[in-house]
Structures are given as C-alpha cells and as structure tokens.
Amino acid sequence: MVEQRANTLESVAMNPSFWKNKKVFVTGHTGFKGAWLSAWLRLWEAELLGFSLAPPTKKNLYTLIKPKKGIQSVLGDVRNLKSLSASMRRFKPEIVIHMAAQSLVKKSYEDPLTTYQTNVMGTANLLEAIRDTKSVRSVVVVTSDKCYDENAGAKNGHLENDPMGGTDPYSSSKGCAELVVKSYRAAFFGSGTSKKHAAAIATARAGNVIGGGDWAENRLVPDAIRSFWGQKEMIIRNPNAIRPWQHVLEPLSGYLLLAEKLYRDGAPYAQGWNFGPKPSDAKPVSWVADRLMQLWGEGAQWKKDGAFHPKETHILKLNCSKSMSRLGWKPKMNLELALSWVVEWSRAYQDGASMDRVTEDQIKQYLKLK
Ligand SMILES: NC(=O)c1ccc[n+]([C@@H]2O[C@H](COP(=O)([O-])OP(=O)(O)OC[C@H]3O[C@@H](n4cnc5c(N)ncnc54)[C@H](O)[C@@H]3O)[C@@H](O)[C@H]2O)c1
Numbered sequence: 001m002v003e004q005r006a007n008t009l010e011s012v013a014m015n016p017s018f019w020k021n022k023k024v025f026v027t028g029h030t031g032f033k034g035a036w037l038s039a040w041l042r043l044w045e046a047e048l049l050g051f052s053l054a055p056p057t058k059k060n061l062y063t064l065i066k067p068k069k070g071i072q073s074v075l076g077d078v079r080n081l082k083s084l085s086a087s088m089r090r091f092k093p094e095i096v097i098h099m100a101a102q103s104l105v106k107k108s109y110e111d112p113l114t115t116y117q118t119n120v121m122g123t124a125n126l127l128e129a130i131r132d133t134k135s136v137r138s139v140v141v142v143t144s145d146k147c148y149d150e151n152a153g154a155k156n157g158h159l160e161n162d163p164m165g166g167t168d169p170y171s172s173s174k175g176c177a178e179l180v181v182k183s184y185r186a187a188f189f190g191s192g193t194s195k196k197h198a199a200a201i202a203t204a205r206a207g208n209v210i211g212g213g214d215w216a217e218n219r220l221v222p223d224a225i226r227s228f229w230g231q232k233e234m235i236i237r238n239p240n241a242i243r244p245w246q247h248v249l250e251p252l253s254g255y256l257l258l259a260e261k262l263y264r265d266g267a268p269y270a271q272g273w274n275f276g277p278k279p280s281d282a283k284p285v286s287w288v289a290d291r292l293m294q295l296w297g298e299g300a301q302w303k304k305d306g307a308f309h310p311k312e313t314h315i316l317k318l319n320c321s322k323s324m325s326r327l328g329w330k331p332k333m334n335l336e337l338a339l340s341w342v343v344e345w346s347r348a349y350q351d352g353a354s355m356d357r358v359t360e361d362q363i364k365q366y367l368k369l370k
Pocket of ligand 1: 027028030031034056077079098101118122142145210
C-alpha cells in the first residue's frame with residue numbers, strides 16, 4: 001500500500017460502539033456507495049435494512065460482497081411512497097441514510113423525468129415515510145457538490161449557505177432535493193408544535209468518489225479500470241475538467257459522524273454539510289488518468305475522445321471548514337493513496353480474491369489513518 005505522511009490536524013476518532021445494534025435504514029444500498037456503507041455498518045454490527053431498486057449495473061459491489069446475514073434487503077422504489085413507508089414503519093429505524101438516486105449526469109440528459117422523479121420526489125417520499133415513523137431520530141440525505149449554483153462561491157470553494165442551482169438535470173435535481181429537505185425540516189420536523197416530528201435531518205454534499213467496486217458507466221475511474229482489465233486504450237471525455245476527487249470512504253465517514261451527531265444532539269446539526277477532498281486533490285481528469293496508468297503498469301494507456309459531450313460544470317470545489325471544525329471530520333487520504341487503493345482492490349478482484357475480505361480490510365485500514 002502507498003504510505004501517506006500523517007496529517008497535522010487530528011480528526012475525531014469514529015465510534016463503532018455507538019453503531020452496535022443501532023437500527024439503520026439505508027436507501028441505495030445496492031449502489032456503489034451503499035454497498036461500501038453497508039459493509040462498514042456490518043463491520044460495526046449495526047442492524048441494517050436496505051431499500052433500493054436492484055443494483056444499477058450487472059456487475060456490482062453489492063452482489064459481490066453480499067453477506068448471507070446481517071442485512072435485510074428490500075427491493076423497492078423510492079417513487080412508491082406506499083411501499084417505502086410500509087418498509088420503514090415495519091423496521092422502525094432510529095437512523096436513516098438516504099442515498100438512492102439516479103446518480104449519473106449523462107443519464108439525466110437522456111431521461112430527465114426519471115432523474116427528477118427519483119431524486120426530488122423520491123426525497124419528498126422519504127421524508128413523508130419518516131413523518132409516519134416515530135422511531136426515527138437522525139436522517140442524512142445525500143445530495144451532491146453539484147447542488148450549488150455554479151456562479152456562487154466557486155472560486156474559493158462552495159460554502160454550505162451558497163444558493164442552490166444546477167444547469168444539467170442531475171445537478172438541479174440535487175439542488176431541488178436540498179430545497180425539499182429545507183422546507184420539510186422547517187414545516188414538519190424538529191421540536192416545536194405537537195405536529196412536528198422530532199427527527200433531526202441534515203443534507204450531505206460530496207464530490208466525485210472513487211473506490212474499488214464501481215462499475216458505473218461514464219465515470220472516469222471505473223472506465224479506466226474496465227479498459228485496464230480488458231487491455232484496451234482508455235477513452236477520456238474532458239481531460240482538462242477539474243474534479244474534487246476523493247475515496248468513497250471519506251464522505252462515508254462524514255455521513256456516519258453526522259448521523260451520530262444528529263442522533264445525540266439533534267437540531268444544531270440539522271443543516272447542510274460539505275465533505276470534499278483537500279483543495280490540493282481537486283485535479284484535472286488527465287492527471288488522474290496518468291497516475292492510474294502508472295499505478296496499473298504495463299499495457300495501460302488513454303486518449304481523448306473527439307465526440308461531443310453535454311456540458312458538465314467545469315470546476316467544482318467545496319469549502320469543508322464547517323465540517324472540519326464542527327464535526328471533527330477531515331479528509332484523511334490524499335488522491336495518490338486513494339488511487340492506489342482502487343488499483344489494489346481492482347487487482348485483487350482480477351486475481352479472484354475474496355472481495356468481502358478485501359473491502360473490509362480497506363475499511364479497517366481507513367479507520368487506522370489519522
Ligand atoms: N458516486 C459519486 O461520485 C457521487 C458524487 C456525489 C453524490 N453522489 C450521490 O451519492 C448517492 C449514492 O451514489 P452512488 O455512486 O452509490 O450511486 P449508484 O448509481 O451506484 O447507486 C444508486 C442507488 O440508488 C438506487 N436507486 C436508483 N433509483 C432508485 C429508485 N427509484 N428507488 C430506489 N432505489 C433507487 C439504485 O438501485 C442504487 O442502489 C447518490 O445520491 C448520488 O447522487 C454520488
């Protein structure tokens with residue numbers, strides 16, 4: 001494994017004992033982040049119910065590392081309030097982490113309606129289901145760094161109170177989801193009149209994540225790994241676009257810290273939170289492609305694709321000082337280390353290793369980072 005120099009700021013140690021036997025309702029558990037989060041929560045012995053459509057890709061991390069026990073899995077649609085609400089009421093969770101989404105920018109141009117129905121109405125349905133389930137105390141709704149109006153604050157990194165926006169359907173659906181949460185929180189949640197539900201609800205905004213086990217189409221790192229496995233030249237759409245890259249375990253650690261704070265202290269944490277990488281890890285696509293090629297070694301190469309591609313926000317930076325000072329969260333991995341873990345995971349998969357063990361080992365390794 002690539003070594004990394006210790007960071008100067010200490011992050012808050014995570015608290016496995018808090019999660020032991022906690023009832024956690026996770027939407028999107030069959031997706032990339034959801035499969036990693038479920039593996040993490042199983043390691044900490046939480047009681048999990050996952051609610052999602054089937055995995056979005058034929059090959060996927062969820063199926064690869066699915067345990068025989070330790071998680072109840074419901075294949076359901078967040079656009080269907082009745083089934084979502086029934087699953088939640090039956091399970092009686094204390095904590096809800098909402099990650100189910102149409103998560104791809106390109107697909108949002110092809111099918112904007114499904115994107116809005118899933119990401120906006122799916123979030124409204126989730127909040128309605130929570131209103132109907134008194135056991136819920138803590139809710140983290142995962143949106144995206146793309147929720148922000150790109151003209152606001154982008155130079156020094158978006159702050160949580162920047163206006164929402166988004167000029168492609170995916171980004172604006174995430175901005176809309178943020179607004180839905182804000183208004184539901186004010187109207188129906190928190191202490192106050194007897195009509196209010198006591199759950200504390202926050203939103204979490206992170207950038208492009210990378211990690212082993214992502215088979216999504218049109219994402220740089222999965223596309224790269226697929227071409228390395230197939231010994232094909234990798235095709236790159238926008239080599240100069242700068243993205244805030246981070247390992248999937250970084251925002252997940254933020255979601256878990258936030259969920260715990262919401263559970264323990266409620267209202268002061270019921271707001272939006274950024275979980276981005278260090279500013280120095282906002283790098284051009286071409287830099288990431290070059291570094292991946294070096295880490296993979298022989299046979300790996302890339303070229304630019306000449307075709308037209310729909311507009312994507314050019315530079316996205318998050319200012320994470322609030323999460324660092326108030327939650328004690330901070331990015332622990334640099335991009336170099338994150339890429340090396342992706343390559344290590346993908347090589348292990350290629351070699352037929354037991355991937356639930358490899359995945360769990362990386363989580364344990366992450367927990368040791370300072
Ligand atoms: N991966 C990233 O780089 C990234 C960056 C920023 C934000 N996010 C957000 O994080 C969350 C998880 O992302 P991911 O990369 O794991 O996405 P993913 O596409 O791998 O997984 C999405 C999950 O949502 C489920 N889903 C989709 N439509 C659904 C529906 N109608 N009802 C129920 N379930 C449905 C899928 O089955 C899957 O489990 C999403 O909200 C995404 O927008 C991801």
